[in-house]
Amino acid sequence: MKILPLITDSDSLRQLCDRLAKADFVAVDTEFMRENTFWPELCLIQISDGKEAAAIDPMAPGLDMKPLLDLLTDNEDVLKVFHAGGQDIEIIYNLTGKTPHPLFDTQIGAMALGQAEQLGYSNLVEGWLGHHLDKGARFTDWSRRPLDKRQIDYAIGDVTYLSEIFPMMIDKLRATGRGAWLDDEMERLADPSNYASSPDTAWERVRIASKKPDVLGRLKALAGWRESEARNKNLPRGRIVKDETLADLASHPPKTQEDLGRVRGLSAAWRSNDIGERLMRALANAKPMPREEMPDHGPRRAGPGKEGALVADLLKLLLKIRSREINVASRLISRSDDLEALAAGERESLAILSGWRYEVFGHDALDLVEGRLAFAVKNGRLKMTRTSDTVEEADAA
Structure with missing residues (x-):
């Protein structure tokens, strides 16, 4: 594979993108920093079609990134391949308002082949290619310039190996007939709504015990205020106010700005500074959360109840057995909330009841819930039996 020098000029990037636009797929990875900022700072982007690979420096002065971003988001003829690509996709979405499409994530692909549910890249490379990665540059400061050869080689390795593994994985998925299983998963990963953040919905990521409309209304107002502050200052949310402090303020609102000095998680300066004043203004403007916005409003999955919880445990055991039998990560087949909903009697809109x-x-999960399937122990081993079989064996005995 041809490894190109670090790309720092627009002509070289445009020529590379013209060539890659004719490829069947490109493997993509990014290096970024976000410890001290609200928006992740893109520091390097690596790309390979299996024939050539390059690292691109988006921090290079005057570099026009448009050809690359157009290739990733507008070219439907080229498949974009990532590994655990959620954060990479988020960065591209932040830059363009669009997500790469079509795409394939090898972490999800590995789940369909019975590998770990959240297989790390190092383990992926070791398992498929037998290479042990040098992790020495993993925690480097990618924003510092100049980048040295070791950093660039490490970064490019992420896509050179990925471009080798992807065709092998696709061949194996086709051989097992499981490639089509992943179509919905990849479309979900590419859904732009996963990466859009709005001040109006920022409260949903904050844990709070109360379900009272007035408390949730204050939480929504405070979380929206914090989101705007963090964006405007380009600081992490927690550097403005931590989640637990927001929840405490929503549950026990201060009466005056002076009281902010006694709130755990805030400094005494909040009694009189401008940001404290803006916080109090957000609280003053908070309204009880409307019923239609309440987290418990609308169609709701019933809890399984005591007996249903036991059935849900049996379903989880069945899932473990079945995933082992067919060599697929259980999380790809079903999540716990779907099993609990099935145990509680729900039948509509469950992914496990279609496709x-x-x-x-x-099919077997439904039979277990409805009494047509049972667990049995034979010769010291757990197996599934149809209830009719169990009855016939009992009669014969």
């Missing part, structure tokens, strides 16, 4: 999930697991 390939129904064929490999959902």
Whole structure:
């Protein structure tokens, strides 16, 4: 594979993108910093089509990134391949308002082949290629310039190996007939709504015990205020106010700005500074959360109850057995909340009751819940039996 020198000028990047636009796929990875900022700072982007690979410096003065961003978001003929690509996709979305499409994530692909549910890149490379990665540059400060050869080699390695593994993985998925299983998963990963953040919905990421409309209304107002402050200052949310402090302020609102000096998590300066004044203004403007916005409003999955919880445990055992039998990560087949909903009697809109999930697991899960399937122990081993079989064996005995 041809490794190009670090790309820092617009002509070289445009020529590279013209060549990559003819490829079947490109493997993509990014290096970024976000410890001290609200927006992740893109420091390097690596790309390979399996024939050539390059690292691109988005911090280079005057570099026009448009050809690369157009390739990633507008070219539907080239598949974009990532590994655990959520943060990479978020960065591209922040830059363009669009997500790469079509895309494939090898971490999800590995789940369909029975590998770990959240397989790390190092383990992926070791498992498929037998290479042990040098992790020495993993925690480097990618924003510092100049980048040295070791840093660039480490970064490019992420896409050179990925471009080798991807065709091998696709071949194996095709051989097992599991490639189509992943279509919905990849479309979900590419959904732009996953990466859009709005001050109006910022409260949803804050944990709080109370479900009272007035408390949640204050939380929504405070979280929206913090989101705007963090964006405007380009600081992490927690550097403005931590989540637990927001929840405490929503549950026990201070009466005056002077009281902010006694709130755990805030300094005494909040009694009189401008940001404290803006916080109090947000609290003053808070309204009880409307019923239609309440987290418990609308169609709600019923809890499984005591007996249902036991059934849910049996379903989890069945899932573990079945995923082992067919060599697929159980998380790809079903999540716990779907199992609990099935145990509670829900049948609508459950992923396990349609498509390939129904064929490999959902059919038996439904039979177990409705009494047509049972666990049995034979010769010291746990197995599934149809209830009719159990009755016939009992009669024969």
